[in-house]
Amino acid sequence: MSSLRPSGTARLVADAEPADIAPDAIAVIDTHDRALSLERTALLRALEAASAATVGPHALMLRAGEATAAWLLAQLSPAAAPGPSIWLFAGPGNNGGDALCAAASLRRQGADARVCLPSEPTGPVGRWALERARAAGVPLQTLAPTPAQCAAAAWLVDGLFGIGLSRALGEPFASLARTLSARTAAGARVLALDIPSGLDADTGTIVGGELAVEVSHTLTFLAAKPGLFTGVGRDLAGHVALARLGVDDARIATLRHATAADGGVHHAAGDSTASDAAPTARHEAEPEGLPPRDEDETGHPAALPAALALNAPDGFAAAFPRRKASSNKGTFGSVAIIGGDTGTCGAAILSARAALYCGAGRVHAALIGQGGPAYDPPHPEIMMRQVDAIALDTMDGLTIGPGLGKSAHAAQVLRDVLALALPTIIDADALNLIAADPDLAARVRAQGRHLVLTPHPGEAARLLGVTTRDIEADRIDAITRLVRTYACTVVLKGSGTLIAAPDGRFAINPTGNSGLATGGTGDVLSGVIGAFLAQHLAPFDAALAATWIHGRAAEELAIAGVGPAGLTAGELAPAMRALLNRLLARRAGTSTMPETQAEE
Ligand SMILES: NC(=O)C1=CN([C@@H]2O[C@H](COP(=O)(O)OP(=O)(O)OC[C@H]3O[C@@H](n4cnc5c(N)ncnc54)[C@H](OP(=O)(O)O)[C@@H]3O)[C@@H](O)[C@H]2O)[C@@H](O)CC1
Ligand SMILES: Nc1ncnc2c1ncn2[C@@H]1O[C@H](COP(=O)(O)OP(=O)(O)O)[C@@H](O)[C@H]1O
Ligand SMILES: [K+]
The missing domain is CATH 3.40.50.10260 (YjeF N-terminal domain)
Known part of the structure; x- marks a missing residue:
């Protein structure tokens, strides 16, 4: 065994001794x-x-x-x-x-x-x-x-x-x-x-x-x-x-301000530090039909993110409507889940059930395809119709994407939905349609303040015209580019889901586990975001609340032995409902329960 001999060059510093350290400092x-x-x-x-x-x-x-x-x-x-x-x-x-x-x-x-x-x-x-x-x-x-x-x-x-x-x-x-x-x-x-x-x-x-x-x-x-x-x-x-x-x-905030003014902190698209560190395709042209990245049509700051934070209930719990005794089903909004092409209506049903369990007043499943069930037997509360038979303009929030497919009909419905300018979350094949159609992409950008996009890394890659590897090489850079390109709230899914808004707010969601790595959990997330939009949460708040609850539900199910292996997407909804009600009770001051089972 070799040892290191004293160099004799260093000198102990008298003004830095443990006894001088205030307990707060450690x-x-x-x-x-x-x-x-x-x-x-x-x-x-x-x-x-x-x-x-x-x-x-x-x-x-x-x-x-x-x-x-x-x-x-x-x-x-x-x-x-x-x-x-x-x-x-x-x-x-x-x-x-x-x-x-x-x-x-x-x-x-x-x-x-x-x-x-x-x-x-x-x-x-x-x-x-x-x-x-x-x-x-x-x-x-x-x-x-x-x-x-x-x-x-x-x-x-x-x-x-x-x-x-x-x-x-x-x-x-x-x-x-x-x-x-x-x-x-x-x-x-x-x-x-x-x-x-x-x-x-x-x-x-x-x-x-x-x-x-x-x-x-x-x-x-x-x-x-x-x-x-x-x-x-x-x-x-x-x-x-x-x-x-x-x-x-306060000290950090002051410095953040100063370094941001120097351009030192922002790690935004086009930033030379970012591009030197990871030679990806991030400097390729934006999707056709969109203005160049440096243009700022929305009036929002071009450099993102301005402030990053961990996603936690303190950041979103106050955004939920109070559950007053005088509430009626209109108070908590109507949501329609638009999707379910022939053969894929299960995705729309999963999404609609999640919306139901997360507090929307009325839930509709607006199916694109033929041959779907007339109703959802365990949940006849969900109003199931062909999409053309539902007055989408009367909804408070929309989810479009679960099982939507990429047919001409689906693209037309998406175009119609964007024209409604309603709070809308866009997921799955709806994102792929946007990635493939510059006109749809331009419409998204024009309606950005109402919208939430929820790509997984593969969908994000298509939206930016890069590879999935490029997205994963720097997820913060990727979501920054998505927000700038599409001018809306974006949820970049995966372990450590990122949520960012055009005004520079930015969060990383710490909840979730590998139990979510199973088909259908994204459909569940899109339904919850739709339910929260229908309850009049702003897009960024809806995204924060939904990702946190979705991930924490998976964690609680795993503690109970329902996952991570074999967790099914449908099992998330009741667990999310329990979590949501704990949050609401805590906020209302009526909770007798801890916010999460993990704290029990
Ligand atoms: N920020 C703060 O206020 C505080 C910071 N604090 C602490 O300091 C840490 C940062 O310290 P740091 O800057 O000295 O960096 P650190 O990571 O120890 O290593 C750099 C050294 O490694 C070398 N080197 C690099 N890569 C190498 C490689 N692959 N293989 C071999 N060598 C490699 C590099 O030399 P190079 O060869 O690159 O010239 C350099 O000598 C920080 O994380 C925290 O723990 C705390 O004290 C509290 C306050
Ligand atoms: N390992 C993981 N840790 C945390 N969250 C995960 C993990 N894997 C997947 N998720 C989450 O699960 C959901 C999967 O969504 P998505 O990929 O769209 O699935 P699907 O299309 O099958 O519904 C996302 O919310 C994602 O963030
Ligand atoms: K270390």
Whole structure:
């Protein structure tokens, strides 16, 4: 086993000692069900520079280390003292510095913290952290711990790389990353500092495309990052907690404003950082018939997103109409689900049932094809007709797409629906029709403020004329382009569904699980959004509420053993109804139940 000798170059900094740190500066908060803002690397870098200028360059790293140590000690059973070892893997940058500070703090507090540091820290703050670790008596080695040591550890800590990773993980870090991921896969407890090494914190993709650490928990610093909650980030990061390190929202908001004014934060289409990072087809021409991207016919800001946040009930619960005693079925609106070509009317029925269970006053299924049932036997409440027999202009909200098909009739119905200028959610083949017809696309853009588009990545690719891979390479960039191109609220589905509006509001939905990866769940989502539009929620609020409830319903069903394997789309509706009513009761102050079963 090799060890690292003191370099003697770093100096302990007297004005940055743990005793000086206010408890607030190392407090850790859970990201569960909080509408936390999500910040990207450009802003985090600005924050780092601003903090270095005020509290000194070491203060944030010291706080990150103390917060990590406190969090880890809180996870360990007190009965286990002096306890099994904690192995921290430290990289050459400041993420490694965080790990070294954490190890020093753990050691001082009696824990058996050990560090694997394959190479000397490259920067002055990292070298200072190494001196702290040495001064605290932390055992340091360049080689990886043995498999037996890894298996015996209470926690393994990934402090290899954070937001400074600039290229794919190479050796010796790649082997360490594989070791950490293998332990996670074996059910061990593995904590990533700031982000799992290899993850792109802005996009939720893997830097270089191949290797990143998978962990069970992530303690992220300063602010939550979008990449932790979308794309592969959700799988890599596990359960995410946040240590703000004493930096408050107001400070971040001020900096966001300043960096946005510089063009530093926005990661919008055409942004040079984005295009350098992922060479996709994003600079190809917009679909024919639409104005160039830089034109802003809608009066909305061209650069999106302005502010990112996690989707949580606090952000949408107040938008629902109150359920007054004097309500009647008109109060909660009429919705028509338009779709169901010959042979695919099941999609329209699933969607209509979801609308029924999510509070619409009247639900119609407006079928395009022939041979569908006269009514839905378990739900005769749903009024089923041929589309031409329903007065669509009397509806409060419309869903078009489930099982619609791409016939000439379907295209004509879509054209007629767009002319109604009603709150409408457009899904499935209706999106494919728009992607193939510049005239329909132009009509969508003209009606954008009433509309929600809900593409999955394949449909999004067709809408933008790129490949699905391009969409997944940078989902935030993709939805930004969709919103700019179609000037409406967009829901880009998939793990870590994104929701964005033309005015710059932008959210990542943290709920949902692999149980939703089954046919028909998208039809259910489109029905719920239609029901919420009919209840007079604005398009963005309807999209937020529906995606959150849809995903949380799948989670609750999985807890109950109804999924993730074998969850059927139809089972979502009753679970969504229960969740919606819990939210409504909580908002009305009449709840005697927790908002989610997971909290029970
Ligand atoms: N922002 C803040 O305010 C706070 C930040 N904090 C922490 O700092 C982290 C960011 O630190 P960071 O900038 O030093 O980046 P980090 O990810 O440690 O690595 C960069 C180093 O790795 C190198 N390198 C890059 N890629 C490589 C590769 N593939 N293989 C090998 N080497 C590679 C790169 O050198 P390069 O070769 O690119 O010149 C550089 O030396 C952040 O995530 C958080 O944990 C906290 O202390 C709290 C406050
Ligand atoms: N692994 C997953 N994690 C979270 N949500 C998922 C996952 N897979 C699918 N979903 C969600 O399930 C729904 C699937 O929609 P879609 O692909 O249109 O399916 P379908 O066309 O079969 O109805 C979307 O809301 C999507 O976000
Ligand atoms: K890390």
